[in-house]
Amino acid sequence: MNSNILQDNINQLALLAAVIIVAxxxxxxxxxxxxxxxxxxxxxxxxxxxxxxxEYKNELPSGWAYTFLGTMIWALWYWTAGYPVNAYSQIGEYNEEVAAHTKQFESKWASADKDTLLAMGEGVFLVQCAPCHGIAGDGMGGKAADLSVWGSAAGVLETIKNGSKGLGYPMGEMPAGLVSGDDAKAIAEYVANGMKGEQPAAFATCAGCHGPDGKGQGGMAPDLTKYGSPAFVADVLERGKKGFIGTMVSFKGRLTPIQEKAVGTYILSLSQGE
Structure with missing residues (x-):
């Protein structure tokens, strides 16, 4: 960033305008x-x-008329040939620097191992997620979603019991209690196991929105085949979510893809006791 304010075109324009106004x-x-x-x-x-x-019927003072006309001309120039179309922008420079740093960051950690992702994800989680979900990710007694069960059958059961809302999928929100008992347990085990093995008959209730293959019908509903993977967490991070204590904003653009993967890796580790 330039330290000399006179090298900044915006500052030069502001100073020139201030001098003219004072004069x-x-x-x-x-x-x-x-x-x-x-x-x-x-x-x-x-x-x-x-x-x-x-009030006297005097003519408009010429100085006022010329000043008004000059202001209009200045405004047209400012928004077409001047700033922001054709001039230096501090915001633009900042965005360019962030984009360059993000590209460098993504390149550096593109092949990060699991331990590195866990450490990175924990750091982001403690700053961005823990204030609502708690340091342990347990939702602080129901105040927010219990992330410590995500990726496990217990997490699927919790969603079946309480429903899911606020993710903004075209198919809408998932009502609570669509299935229960052994049917709910069978579905939970099936989804948590990567949808491998024999599909429970009760899964037909889920297929109405998620599709027979559970892939969400082209983005109409969540892709259950991603459950238990960092990609599942990343999808929630990018969409945002309405929760019990408010709305979790979308982290799309706030976190890089590597950071999203790291947060997902860390959150899923909570249910695995890592």
Whole structure:
């Protein structure tokens, strides 16, 4: 970043405008103060008056007219040839630096091993997630979602019992208690096991939204085949979610893909006791 403010085009424009405004203010104020001392009001009064206060039918002062016209010309130039279309922008420079750093970060950690992802994910989790979900990810007694069961059959059972809302899928929110008992347990085990093995008959209830293969019918509903993987967590992070204590904002653009993978790896480790 440039330390000399005079090398910044925006600062130069601001300083130039400030000088012009001060000069015009001093000139106009001095001119009219002088007139107030030496001249008397004259001319034809308009017919309208307000509580006995009339107004002269004087022509618009040329200085005002030229200033107004100059302001319009300045505005047109400012938004077309000047800033922000054709000039330096501190915000633009910042965004370029962030994009360059993100690209470097993604390249550096593209092949990070699991231990590295766990460490990285824990750091992000403690800053971004723990304030609502708790340091242990247990949701602090029901105040937020219990992440310590995500990726396990217990997590699927919890979703079946309580439903799921706020992810913004076209198929809408999942109501609570669509199945129960042994049927719910069978579905939970099937999904948590990567949807391998014989599909429970009760899964037909889920297939109405998630599709017979559980892949979410092209984005209409969550892809259950991702359950238990960092990609499943990343999908929630990017979509945001309505919870018990408020709305979790989307982290899309706030976290890089590697960071999302790291957070997912760490969260899933909570249910595995790693």
């Amino acid at each position: 015009l203010t001093v000139y106009v104020a001095g001119k009219y103060i002088k007139q107030m001392k030496t001249e008397k009001s004259e001319g034809v009064l308009a017919e309208e008056n307000w509580d006995g206060i009339g």
